[in-house]
Amino acid sequence: MEICLLACVILSWILIHRLSQSSKKGPKTWPLVGAAIEQLLNYDRMHDWLVQYLSESKTVVVPMPFTTYTYIADPANVEHVLKTNFANYPKGEVYHSYMEVLLGDGIFNVDGELWRKQRKTASFEFASKNLKDFSTVVFREYSLKLSAILSQASFDHKEVDMQELLMRMTLDSICKVGFGVEIGTLAPDLPENHFARAFDTANIIVTLRFIDPLWRIKKFLNVGSEALLDQSIKVINDFTYSVIHRRKAEIEEAQRTAKDYKVKHDILTRFIELGQNLEEQSTTDKSLRDIVLNFVIAGRDTTATTLSWAIYMIMTHDHVADRLYLELTTFEQERAKEEQVSLIHVNADDPESFTERTTQYAKLMTYESLGRLHYLHAVITETLRLYPAVPQDPKGILKDDVFPDGTRVKAGGMVTYVPYSMGRMEYNWGSDAAAFKPERWLKDGVFQNVSPFKFTAFQAGPRLCLGKDSAYLQMKMALAILCRFFEFALVPKHPVKYRMMTILSMEHGLKLNVTKRL
Numbered sequence: 001m002e003i004c005l006l007a008c009v010i011l012s013w014i015l016i017h018r019l020s021q022s023s024k025k026g027p028k029t030w031p032l033v034g035a036a037i038e039q040l041l042n043y044d045r046m047h048d049w050l051v052q053y054l055s056e057s058k059t060v061v062v063p064m065p066f067t068t069y070t071y072i073a074d075p076a077n078v079e080h081v082l083k084t085n086f087a088n089y090p091k092g093e094v095y096h097s098y099m100e101v102l103l104g105d106g107i108f109n110v111d112g113e114l115w116r117k118q119r120k121t122a123s124f125e126f127a128s129k130n131l132k133d134f135s136t137v138v139f140r141e142y143s144l145k146l147s148a149i150l151s152q153a154s155f156d157h158k159e160v161d162m163q164e165l166l167m168r169m170t171l172d173s174i175c176k177v178g179f180g181v182e183i184g185t186l187a188p189d190l191p192e193n194h195f196a197r198a199f200d201t202a203n204i205i206v207t208l209r210f211i212d213p214l215w216r217i218k219k220f221l222n223v224g225s226e227a228l229l230d231q232s233i234k235v236i237n238d239f240t241y242s243v244i245h246r247r248k249a250e251i252e253e254a255q256r257t258a259k260d261y262k263v264k265h266d267i268l269t270r271f272i273e274l275g276q277n278l279e280e281q282s283t284t285d286k287s288l289r290d291i292v293l294n295f296v297i298a299g300r301d302t303t304a305t306t307l308s309w310a311i312y313m314i315m316t317h318d319h320v321a322d323r324l325y326l327e328l329t330t331f332e333q334e335r336a337k338e339e340q341v342s343l344i345h346v347n348a349d350d351p352e353s354f355t356e357r358t359t360q361y362a363k364l365m366t367y368e369s370l371g372r373l374h375y376l377h378a379v380i381t382e383t384l385r386l387y388p389a390v391p392q393d394p395k396g397i398l399k400d401d402v403f404p405d406g407t408r409v410k411a412g413g414m415v416t417y418v419p420y421s422m423g424r425m426e427y428n429w430g431s432d433a434a435a436f437k438p439e440r441w442l443k444d445g446v447f448q449n450v451s452p453f454k455f456t457a458f459q460a461g462p463r464l465c466l467g468k469d470s471a472y473l474q475m476k477m478a479l480a481i482l483c484r485f486f487e488f489a490l491v492p493k494h495p496v497k498y499r500m501m502t503i504l505s506m507e508h509g510l511k512l513n514v515t516k517r518l
Contacts, residue, residue, distance in 0.1 A: 043211060043500055047391050047420040054421040059407045067094065068413040069394070073425050076404040078417045079453040081395060083461035089415060092396015098209045101233055102202050105287065106294030118291065119466070125270055126466045132367055132473075134265040135177050139474040140362050142173045143481050145186050147358050150486055151351060152188070154514045159491050161509040162311055164190075166304040166478075171196050173474065174299035178292050179243045180266030198235035203301065205229040207501040210394075240289045248272060268292050295467075301503040302389035303471050307478055308510050309387035310380055312496060313436050315488045315512075320379060320438060325517075327375045328484040335364035346518045354516065358485055362477075370476045374447045376483075378438035380475050381447075384457035385429075386436060391420035391504045393459065419456045420504070428454055487515045 042049040050071055053060045058074035072078060081089045090111035103109035107118040125131055146169045153160045168185040171193075175183045185193045205225045209215045218226040247268055271291055275283030283291075314321050336343050341364070344357045394416040401409050409415055426433045429440075441447055452460035458468045465471075490496070491511040499507035 046500060047418075047498065047504075050392075050418055051421045051424050054418065055425060058425075058427070059403065059405060061407075068410070070407065070409050070413060070415045071392075071421075072403070072407075072415060072417050073422045073428070074405060075422075075428065075451060075453040077407070078422075078456060078460070079451075080404055081415055081417060082453065082456075082459065082463065085401060086462055088398050088401055089395035090398065092394075092398075092414070094396060094414060095394055099206055101229065102206050102236075103294055103297070104290030106290035108294045108298065109290075119462075121271070121274060122466050125267065126470065130265045131177075131267075131270075132470075135470055135473060136367050136477075138173050138176045139477045140365065142169045142176075142186060143474075143478045144359060144362055145169070145172075146478065147481050147485065148355060149186070149188060149190075150482070150514050151354055151358075151516065154486070154516050155351065157513075159511055159513060162488070162512050163304065163308040163506050163510040166307045167196070167300070168193075169478070170300045170304040170307075170474070171296075174296050174303075176266070178267045178295045178299065180247065180264045180269055181243055194235050195239045198232040199296070199300075202229055202232040202236060203297070203503065204499075204501045205232070236293070237289065240293060241285060244268065244272075244285050244288050244292075251276075267295055297503075298465075298467055299470070299474075301505065303474055305503055305505045306380065306384060306387070306389050306471075307475055308506055309504070310383040310475070310479060311482070311488055311512075312490075312510060313383050313386075314379065314483060315490065317436055320436070321483070321487075324375055324379060324483050327373060328480055331369075331373060331480075332361055332364065332484065335369060339364065354485075354518070358481060361484060362481055365477055365480060367473060370473065370480070373476060373480065374442060374445060375438060376476055376479060377447045377472065378441035380472065380479065381441050381455070381457075382436060382438040385423040385455060386434075387498075387504055388419035388423065388457040389503055390457070390459075391498075392416050392418050393456075417456060422454070422456055485517050487517055488512045489515070 050060065054071060054073040058072065059077065060071040062069040062071065072081070091109060092111070096109055099109050105114060107115060107122060110118070146165055149165060150160065165186070168190065172183055172186045175181055183193065183195070185191065185196060205228065208225060212218075212225075215226060218224045219229075222230060251269070251272060268288065268291075271283055271288060275288075314324060332343070335341075341360065344353060344360055346357045347353045394414045397409050397411055397413045397415055399411050403409070422428055424433055432440075449455075452458065452464060458465035458471075489512060491513060494511040495508050496510065497507050498504050
């Protein structure tokens, strides 16, 4: 009898709770577990799930078992979080605890003085001409290696997974710029790379932690996804620390013997040298590991996925492909005339002439000359508007606060601005918000920026992405070569959808057929 009575009370409680949800905007909740059930059921399409709710309300509150997530898409609210009341919205202890195993105390995972120090140093390094020049050479080199692989695939009539190739290209590039080492994943035979695989696995699992209330238990027991994460982190650390130790040994040997040491402009070397020059204790191996891995995740995955979505958008919008091709060929003719270069004739039956022409074309692209390609810049930016590399960015809440739209948030919760949703909101971009239109970024053929609190692909405020110019440089270099010399077609029936991880990658890759453009 008592059991029946208790059951009736519980059922009544649940029923009353559910009935109270009928007029509530946003996800419907259950007692104790909040909206966790609906969120889990929609996990694989969470970004579009949020689009649905944020199109109805600019702010969506999602109660969860141990915290409350507040999602925002209104530029005024975003500016409040990222700039106006910046100090109240750090990465926070929750985010740090989820991501620490991968990102450690790197710039993307810390707040306060530790963040300010790294930001100041990194800002200086990214502004240096040496790094820009070094990056330009590296990005050109690996874009040409990718072009050679595509040329062979075209000759052999073989399908390619463009996302995988781009991941290899950006990994090789960022390891050269970040570590100063060649890891060779973009070799013609596309060798397996344990570091790359471990990095992808770790990225997926730490993302899952945000909605998996049992991850700490699995970590404690070392089972399931957390056991796999532990194995992946070991592979990542073994590789990273071996590079750090080798580079330190090279620098120390050169200093000890006074030998001529070939100056390296990679990020790791610069931070080691800066650490040696500081009066305080030199930078530790752990801090160097964290610094470089943060740049790897920022410069590898984000760039590769954006390039993948850009190619997909270009090849599915004929007018965009045609206008871009015209800009690239016009650029080629103008630059060749300026440099007084005779363009090599390409023979369809001679692969070497094709390679020579692509190399010649790549040399015409410098950090400065790429700035002329306004339509290409618009294509990349429009891709980022609809397919931002970081689709969600959560922040902690230190103190109770009120947003410009009147929404109240409580200390200890999380607030997340959602670039993926923001780019699809008609109240942000007009009635054609869902359409892919690079022209929206141009005025009289010249690219025009908008507020970073409206276009949030590179964040905004004090945490505005330091690598923005570097990312555009690599993406423009790669796309200019690829779209000038190749046409792409999706393999029939190949599904294109995103995978849920911190970066908006394609779950099944991007399988394409490739044809040369001479």
